[in-house]
Amino acid sequence: MSAVEVVAEAVAAAERLDPVLHFLEELDAGALAAAERVQPGGPLAGVPFLIKSRTPADAPIIARLVAAGAVPIGWSTRARPGAQSLTFGWNGTDYTRNPWDLSRSPGGSTAGGAAAVAAGVVPLATGGDSGGSLRIPASFCGVVGFKGTYGRIPRPGGRPLGGLTTAGFIGADLDDVIVATSIASGPHRLDPTALPHWPVPAPQDRGAWRVAYRATLGACPADPAVDRVLRDRLTEAGVELVDVPLELESTDEAWQVLSGLDNGRGASATAANRARQIRDHNNTALADLFAEVDLLVTPTTLTVAHGYDQHEESIVTGDPCWVFNVTGHPAVSVPAGLADGLPVGAQVVAPHGSDAVALAMARQLQVALLPPPIR
Template sequence: MSAVEVVEEAIAAAERLDPVLHFLDELDAAAARAAAGRLQPDGLLAGVPFLIKSRTPPDAPLIARLVAAGAIPIGWSTRARPGAQSLTFGWNGADYTRNPWDLSRSPGGSTAGGAAAVAAGVVPLATGGDSGGSLRIPASFSGVIGFKGTHGRIPRPGGRPLGGLTTAGLIGADLDDVILATSIASGPHRLDPTALPPWPHRDVLEHPPTRNDRDKWSIGAQRTWRVAYRSTLGTCAAEVGVDAVVRERVARVGVELIDVPLELAPTDEAWGVLSDLDNGRGADAAAARRAREVRDFNNTALADLFAEVDALVTPTTLTVAHGYDQHEESIVTGDPCWVFNVTGHPAVSVPVGMSQGLPVGAQVVAPHGADDVALAVARRLLVELPLPPVH
């Protein structure tokens, strides 16, 4: 198919499904058609349509590098409404974003529209950022993949933030697509020269694997991974059904389950302080010191854990997707996620099954810099779900 044909299909799907799912902040069909018409088909993502998370800075290196590789943005996806009590929702200015698995449910957030559009098959990729689970939570609710690399994996237009919570990243329908797009976007940039080196090695980018040769993306394809499992990392427990789905999948895929003690300091206060620093609100010196102590304590505890195991697996969210109309409630579902924004570890969410007719995601976390390990274990756990009812 030509790029024009692919983009026309994506635009048609967006126009057909957005009135039902409300995932678009803005569709830019004219610009997408023009880009497809002048495309030179030699980039690694030549002709691939994608959505940009709304309010992403126009100079974001993630967007520029995807476009330079031939990907074509068709518009901007919804995110959480400013000032909302809970951020696991999407808002287009008039209505809340719906989950294609159940129109009474939210697709998660804050990268809500991107997750809904990917799950519904409108686009294969959507961009976002993850400060407290904003890629992983909607990926879990919507039955797709969300990847937050080690902090600094993808450069950001503001450079290194004071608090260091946010990592730019992607939501996708296919793990290999997410890996390839992350690889293309990685590496230092003039706007963020402190970003991590390009990932993975350039020879992998120059010779990407075919669909029949997927293991080239994954180290230790035949290795038995040592894995620790925790159903929760906070004071709130996972739903019984969610915990059972993830536990059963871990038990079935041939990993070595190891019981290793893990005691983490509570993240709530530290995350809030670091978020204030990231967003220019400032912080009390004593509170900033306590946040640093929590980060250091948890980094040490996780280093001790990873000395015994290759990866930590948790449910991505404590619940399946909640109602789209619960946006003014204080909802606790993403507790397993924001711990790793404070510490900066790589974390990926992949679908591993269903509970109550809705997707369940497993989160895989690996040591700093070991993004490939997190992805390799996630590949073992991944279950390919059918398309949702709305697609």
């Protein structure tokens, strides 16, 4: 197939399904023309993808995908500004729906990207993860979401003061997400402090994994059905579960301060020092954990997808995620099974810089789900 044929098919699918799922903020009218200009041979030649709403036009992640031959077909929805909960998507008139169940949310804030990937419209969507914004929707929609070690992919504004957000991808296939991350990685003139280029990792040839499992990392417990899916999957995968202490300080306070610093709201010296102390404590606690085990596995979300109309409620489901935005560890979510007919995500976390280890474990844990009803 030509790039034009592939992109035309994706655009047609978007036009057909967006009135049902509301995952688009806007289609790119120039997508077919861009497909005509694609040169054969690029690692992503002709691959259609969606850009997360409000991503700056000069973002390195977009420029590098396009340089590799990928074609953006539009901009996907994200959470409505000022909403009580951010695990939703909003296109300006309606809320984004989950292709597994139209009464459910696809998560957020990369809501539209996850819904479109799960529905088979595009194989990849870009996003940024400052509190689980890639991993939560990946979990709700039964696809892959990967946040590399902090700084893995350069950002257009350079390194912010708080250091929470890592750009990344949601994809239907783990290998696609890995390739896209490699292409987008490495320092850039807009972010010269980004980590060095990250090559596609070689297969991990090793014996049994030593894994610490935690059903929750906060005060709220995981739904028993979600916890059961993860425990069963770890048993099926044959990993060695190791009981290692892990005492983390609550992330809530530090995350709010660091988010304020990232977004220009500032913070008092006392609050900033306290946030740094929490980050340092949790980094040390995790370093001690990883001295005893290879990986940490948690449910990505404490529940399966909640209702799309619960956007004004304070919903606690992504607690296992934002801990690792504060610390900067690599974390990936892959589908691990179903609970009540809805996807359950497994979050795999590795030491700083050990992205390849997290991805290797994720490959072993992921389950190939049947396609969702809306596709």
